[in-house]
Amino acid sequence: MRTDSPSKWLPSPFLSFLLFVVWLLLNNSLSAGHIILAVVLAIIIPIAISPFRTNQPIVAKPGLAFRHLMLVLYDIITANVQVAILILGPTRKLTPGFVKVPLDLTHSTPITILASTVSLTPGTVSAEVYPWEESLEESEEPEQRYLLIHVLNLEDEQALINTIKQRYEAPLMEIFQC
Amino acid sequence: MFEWIVSILLLIGGAFVLVGSIGLVKMPDFFMRLHGPTKATTLGMACLLTASMVFFSNTQADLSMKEILISLFLLLTAPISGYMMIKSAIHHKVESIERTQGKDNIEDDV
Amino acid sequence: MLETVILIVFAMIGISLILNLWRLLVGPSTPDRILALDTMYINSIALIILYGMSSGTSLYFEAALLIAMLGFVSTVAVCKYLLRGDIIE
Numbered sequence: 001m002r003t004d005s006p007s008k009w010l011p012s013p014f015l016s017f018l019l020f021v022v023w024l025l026l027n028n029s030l031s032a033g034h035i036i037l038a039v040v041l042a043i044i045i046p047i048a049i050s051p052f053r054t055n056q057p058i059v060a061k062p063g064l065a066f067r068h069l070m071l072v073l074y075d076i077i078t079a080n081v082q083v084a085i086l087i088l089g090p091t092r093k094l095t096p097g098f099v100k101v102p103l104d105l106t107h108s109t110p111i112t113i114l115a116s117t118v119s120l121t122p123g124t125v126s127a128e129v130y131p132w133e134e135s136l137e138e139s140e141e142p143e144q145r146y147l148l149i150h151v152l153n154l155e156d157e158q159a160l161i162n163t164i165k166q167r168y169e170a171p172l173m174e175i176f177q178c
Numbered sequence: 179m180f181e182w183i184v185s186i187l188l189l190i191g192g193a194f195v196l197v198g199s200i201g202l203v204k205m206p207d208f209f210m211r212l213h214g215p216t217k218a219t220t221l222g223m224a225c226l227l228t229a230s231m232v233f234f235s236n237t238q239a240d241l242s243m244k245e246i247l248i249s250l251f252l253l254l255t256a257p258i259s260g261y262m263m264i265k266s267a268i269h270h271k272v273e274s275i276e277r278t279q280g281k282d283n284i285e286d287d288v
Numbered sequence: 289m290l291e292t293v294i295l296i297v298f299a300m301i302g303i304s305l306i307l308n309l310w311r312l313l314v315g316p317s318t319p320d321r322i323l324a325l326d327t328m329y330i331n332s333i334a335l336i337i338l339y340g341m342s343s344g345t346s347l348y349f350e351a352a353l354l355i356a357m358l359g360f361v362s363t364v365a366v367c368k369y370l371l372r373g374d375i376i377e
Contacts, residue, residue: 097279119257199304262367
């Protein structure tokens with residue numbers, strides 16, 4: 001997996017773009033004054049915070065990233081309906097459980113994205129990434145990472161692990177090329 | 179016409195927010211309670227904010243897009259605050275109900 | 289028609305806030321109370337957006353954005369305090 005090498009004047013182009021859009025949305029206008037102010041802010045803020053920045057992995061396939069985003073948004077809607085049905089139904093029949101999902105991802109950014117998607121999609125909330133970051137030596141790489149998730153209604157543990165790995169983790173590995 | 183769209187979006191949004199809070203009260207242990215507010219509320223708020231966007235775009239002269247900001251913000255922060263809460267619950271060894279499977283998957287923290 | 293719908297949704301969110309308040313008071317554990325408080329923040333955003341719609345001004349939007357940000361930061365800060373006994377180490 002490749003990570004970016006920030007240039008001096010535009011350390012993080014995506015953050016600059018985001019700041020530009022957010023400023024225009026906040027003011028809800030497209031007048032020349034606001035556009036100039038947005039450009040100035042989008043250049044100054046990333047330079048000011050660049051000392052705190054760690055190198056981020058490059059999105060190798062933007063098209064696939066966009067399709068994955070659409071899939072996740074669709075899943076969020078179905079997840080909400082499913083969870084609403086589970087909540088309104090009888091609670092006595094629910095079988096909650098903790099499941100450990102082995103991860104193939106190694107970098108922290110894709111793992112964060114995966115944990116967030118898992119939290120937003122059907123009946124699962126990500127709880128922890130093992131092994132503990134604090135228990136590792138400096139720059140030591142653990143052999144295998146696990147994601148602990150809590151499931152609201154656990155029916156088939158292996159099927160759930162396979163779904164998460166195929167539906168959410170495989171596209172992320174493709175997107176970040178790792 | 180836009181009144182219909184706004185009304186339907188408002189009702190869906192309000193229903194999801196209400197379902198999230200019902201889950202908060204109804205579920206037997208903390209880990210199950212977490213599911214309602216983190217998920218149902220996200221979509222509920224997205225519906226309410228879209229309704230507000232459509233409403234103000236129609237009643238006021240210019241397009242109103244800034245509600246997207248709150249929706250995006252809530253979408254990004256809901257998993258993170260949920261993660262922090264479940265982490266602190268595990269750290270404090272909050273009891274989960276009897277029939278929870280795979281409790282031994284939880285490791286002791288350092 | 290819209291006025292009636294807004295009133296109904298006001299009632300729905302009011303009920304949710306009462307349910308959250310019940311969970312906040314009853315507990316039983318501290319993470320439960322944090323969760324209830326976090327949900328109350330989000331529901332109050334909904335309430336403010338609705339109030340803005342019923343009074344026809346978009347001025348309340350900034351207040352809603354501020355509550356969203358403060359709610360998130362305070363939830364994370366309280367959780368961090370529970371986890372480590374300190375917020376900024």
